[in-house]
Amino acid sequence: MHRNPEFQRNFWLEITPHRLIATPLIFGGFYYLILFFGEHGDQALLLTSLWMFILFTGLWGAYLSENALVTEIQNKTWPLQRLTSINPWSMTWGKLFGSTLFSWYVGLWSLGVFVLTLILAPDIFLFPRPDHKWIMLSHGIVPAVLFIVGVVIWFQAWGFLLGMWQAQNRFSKSKRRSGLSLLLGLPLLPSVILSSFEPVKWSKAVHWYHWEFSEFWFWLASLYLFLAWTITGVYMQMRRELQVANPPWVWKAFLIFVLVYAMGFPQEKDIISLNGLNFWVARLLLGWGLMVAFTYVILLWERSDGVDIRRLFHLWRSHRIQAALCEIPRWLVASILAWATAAGLLALHALLGGTFLNDEGDMINLYGWVAAAMCFLMRDIALLLYFYFSDKPQRALATAVVYWTVLYILIPMLLGVVWMDIFNPLFLPDGSVNFAYAVAPPLLQAVLMWRATIRRWRTRFGALAI
Structure with missing residues (x-):
């Protein structure tokens, strides 16, 4: 760590002699008062130290890490740091853990008290009823600490x-x-x-695909898997900030990981709760829904204005294929995977059969519902790009969100009030109508919206040559 100049700089800024001395004195006195003057001192000390760690290192640490880069920009030091020879990975963990150093220093005192209480205090004082011992502590102190620290780092990331x-x-x-x-x-x-405070007696085995796992160990492993992906995302964003091209496969690998991970949870016994769908169709339905959700999330997260699209087309026309692949918008990758899972879902449903019923027992046309949802997705992408290609793209996202709110919430609610639900397929995916009526309105809207978007592109940026 001493070789990372960014971490070292944050260390000298955050860990001052005053903080080094004052922190243990203040917290030591605080915990002393709780132990000797509080009712049920051991239990109070255990819970208080844990929540103090969560408060200072988790919540406060997340706030510090969130504003680390913004503070550098405000202090006008970030442009100079971008010109240094520090590589993206060193800059990533130097800022992620350096900006939260003091929160960790404060929190580790509380975590130490938590661990010492578990070691020194008899279980009968902490948990008078053995069957009410926390699931988090059911496998020992070290796994419990790994869980708590992993959750805190995940929130900071x-x-x-x-x-x-x-x-x-x-x-x-x-x-x-x-x-x-x-x-x-x-x-x-x-x-x-x-x-994780649930009693051990409530612990259940987790079924994932055809395997059975201990509940605590499964969620602990899942936590660190998603923590690794989150830090990878931070690293990719830092590479982008430092003008270093990101490899095109990382985002695809993450989406595929989420797809495979989530599809393992539906079990055959859950088919009834999924209204009669075939087992594997239900799994693909969950995966498709996640890909659609990720497409919308990344549309809100990532800006794709005309400058970005022009750069992508320029790289493609220059036959710089590798560079062009690195510039492909992430929402495009997510939408392609959404189309792929939708096609697989409908093909598998046609092959294996099964019914799809709503809560009232009425049959839902899965083909029309999924196809309509994909058409609405394409319309929404075109709508957002239409505003990004305008003369004032600053308000593009807010404007698109307003339109989506009106189209998806306000108008359907008004139709319901006046008993005109027959027009719902114009604004929402509706599986209760025939395939043609479900798909034709969103398909027409998508075609018209893309035509308007391409026309605006040509007006502002010229012919669309690929």
Whole structure:
């Protein structure tokens, strides 16, 4: 770590002699008071130290990591750092862990108290009823600490990723500190930790594909797998910020990983709850839904204005295929996978058969529903690009979100109020009608929207030559 100049710089800024001395004195006195003057001192010390670690290292650390890059931009030091010889990986972990050093220093004192309490205090004082011992502690102290630390690092990495997204928004005139990570972390982080407080007697085996795993070990392994992918995402964003091309296969590999991971959860016993669908069709339906969701998420996350698209076409026309592949928008990759899973889903449904019923027991036309949803997806992509290709792309995303809200929520609600649900296929995927009526309206909208988008492109940027 001492060879990473970014980490070393943050170390000298964050860990001052005053903080080194004051932190253990303050927290030592605080925990002393809890232990000797609080009711049920051992239990109170265990819970308080754990929640103090989550508060300081988890929530506060996520806030610090989110604003690490924005602070550098505000202090006008980031442009100089981009010109240094520090490689993207060193810059990634130097900023991710360097910006949160003090939160870790504060939190590790609390984590140490938590571990010492588990080691020194008899279980009968901590858990008077043995069957109420937490699932998190059912396999020993080390796995429990790995779980807590992994969750905290994951939230910090997500905070850093959110901060980089805000810093890379070139349409924003000013870069300001944000508390988005706190807004998301306040309900999510305690919920994740509290889920591990369930009594051991409630523990259930996790079934994934045809294998059975211990609940705690499965979720611990899943946590670190997704943590690795999150840090990989931070690294990819840092490469982009430092003007280093990202390999085109990383995003594809992540989407395929999520697809394979999620499809392992539906089991044959769940077919009834999925309304009669074939076992493998139900799995593909879940995977398709995830790919559609990822397409929308990355549309909101990644800006694809005319400059980006022109650069992609220029690289392609120059026969710089490798560079062009690196510039392909991630929403395009996700939408291609959505189309592939949709095609596989419908083909498998046609081959294996089965029914798809709604909660009222009415049959849903799966073919029309999926095809209509994909047409609406293509319309929404064209709508967003249409606004990005305008003279003022700064408000493109907000404008598109307003249109989506009106089309998907407001108008269908109004139709329901006036008993005109027959027009729902014009605005929502509807499997209760025949295939033609379900698909024709969104298909027509997609064609017209793409025609308008291409026309606007030609007006602003010239002919669309590939």
